[in-house]
Amino acid sequence: MATSTIDAGKRPKTGSILLKTVMAVSGLIFVGFILAHMYGNLMIFAGRETFNEYAHHLREFGSPMLPEKGFLWVMRITLIVALVAHAGSAFALWSRAGKARTTRYVQRKGQWATFVKRSMRWGGAALLIFVVFHILHFTTNTIQIGGDYDNPADRLLNSFGVWWAVLIYLFAVACLGMHLLHGIWSAGMTLGLNRSLDAAERLRLTAILVAVVVVVGFALPPLAIFLGLIP
Amino acid sequence: MKLTLKIWRQSGPEDKGGVVTYPIEGVSEDMSFLEMLDVLNEGLIAEGEEPVAFDSDCREGICGMCGVMINGEAHGPERTTTCQLHMRSFRDGDEIVIEPWRADAFPVIKDLCVDRSAFDRIIQAGGYISANTGSAPDAHATPVPKENADRAFMAAECIGCGACVAACPNASGMLFMGSKITHLGEFPQGQPERDARVVSMTAQHDHEGFGGCTNLGECSRACPKGIPLNVISQMNGDLLRAQRHRS
Numbered sequence: 224m225a226t227s228t229i230d231a232g233k234r235p236k237t238g239s240i241l242l243k244t245v246m247a248v249s250g251l252i253f254v255g256f257i258l259a260h261m262y263g264n265l266m267i268f269a270g271r272e273t274f275n276e277y278a279h280h281l282r283e284f285g286s287p288m289l290p291e292k293g294f295l296w297v298m299r300i301t302l303i304v305a306l307v308a309h310a311g312s313a314f315a316l317w318s319r320a321g322k323a324r325t326t327r328y329v330q331r332k333g334q335w336a337t338f339v340k341r342s343m344r345w346g347g348a349a350l351l352i353f354v355v356f357h358i359l360h361f362t363t364n365t366i367q368i369g370g371d372y373d374n375p376a377d378r379l380l381n382s383f384g385v386w387w388a389v390l391i392y393l394f395a396v397a398c399l400g401m402h403l404l405h406g407i408w409s410a411g412m413t414l415g416l417n418r419s420l421d422a423a424e425r426l427r428l429t430a431i432l433v434a435v436v437v438v439v440g441f442a443l444p445p446l447a448i449f450l451g452l453i454p
Numbered sequence: 455m456k457l458t459l460k461i462w463r464q465s466g467p468e469d470k471g472g473v474v475t476y477p478i479e480g481v482s483e484d485m486s487f488l489e490m491l492d493v494l495n496e497g498l499i500a501e502g503e504e505p506v507a508f509d510s511d512c513r514e515g516i517c518g519m520c521g522v523m524i525n526g527e528a529h530g531p532e533r534t535t536t537c538q539l540h541m542r543s544f545r546d547g548d549e550i551v552i553e554p555w556r557a558d559a560f561p562v563i564k565d566l567c568v569d570r571s572a573f574d575r576i577i578q579a580g581g582y583i584s585a586n587t588g589s590a591p592d593a594h595a596t597p598v599p600k601e602n603a604d605r606a607f608m609a610a611e612c613i614g615c616g617a618c619v620a621a622c623p624n625a626s627g628m629l630f631m632g633s634k635i636t637h638l639g640e641f642p643q644g645q646p647e648r649d650a651r652v653v654s655m656t657a658q659h660d661h662e663g664f665g666g667c668t669n670l671g672e673c674s675r676a677c678p679k680g681i682p683l684n685v686i687s688q689m690n691g692d693l694l695r696a697q698r699h700r701s
Binding site: 332419 | 460523525526551556558623625657659663669671682683688695
């Protein structure tokens, strides 16, 4: 019978696969949120009225069964919990990986994998900083770009008239695209969905499809606004 | 062929170690990489120097002893074991850097030899089936569908050389472990201990100090037996299933 020979006290508290599972599940919550967020952003193409109506409706979602902003707060708390779980597991695994090879190779062949690994870790850290900036910008209005505003649509149009704001957001979207490209593949691997070569191909295509849709969907509004395509 | 070898020399586990350069001449393209090292060592012994310590056993690509890092790639530029790598894969005048596997779970014993007992302890934690050792059962007593038999055989090709750990940016042993779990999990005989096996082996893996998997696939690309990444996903799925069964 398979029995463990390790002292209970010496066992790592949480196995690395369990940490990866936490990352996969919390990551998929983000994917769902990101797609909904992207859909909301695209409403700016239907005009200011529609966009403002959408922004207002988010606050009254589920009313009168839910109090005002009730749905919003359920979403916010879910996302904060997912964020803490995702980033916490990532940093724990990052540190374990560092301890697993303390003597480096004298020579290492340039690896695509090393680039992807760095883009996940440093790109993920960049996204974390961006999320803070993004909330200070559009949610709390602490950071104002392009002057004050009267409604959500005006704030959006003012901000993306400024070239450097467009650049910051496009850079963040690029980071997000890279993160999703490997993240969705990795989540599928961790949740045990890749059991054959065909399944691997399906998983890879899904990751590419979602990443492309998200990058295009998020890049369109700032670009269109900057180029003056939205009145 | 004339070559310049840059080899990691380390007199023992406590020694700091470093790279030493050895010029070598008269290497034939038909020599295997290990034969080339034998020639180097004969020269060193004749000069009264300590020969380079490296592991080897079967020299036919099935025992998994001979892994070294060659020019930053596990087992060198071809997808095979170091003993099956031939000098025709290099060019006259090349500089070749040879290092031991690097992972804290694989401490260096001497020069290019590392201690891979951590793999043995992972297998001891559950990489087997507990079976009655009576007379051999009839071959058709426990039917195994061909697909399962094929996949089990594919996973059972693992020779435990450790190239997956050496190539992994996180020094993770998941491909090795996933191979054994997939191999036994495809058979009816592997089912009774399937949950306990994955729980126990993965705990041992982390305990040994291997890193976590980031699903990058360097292990599979370095594997001399070409074991695919899906054995890792199989293991992850099995662990989730074991947790569900337990709760």
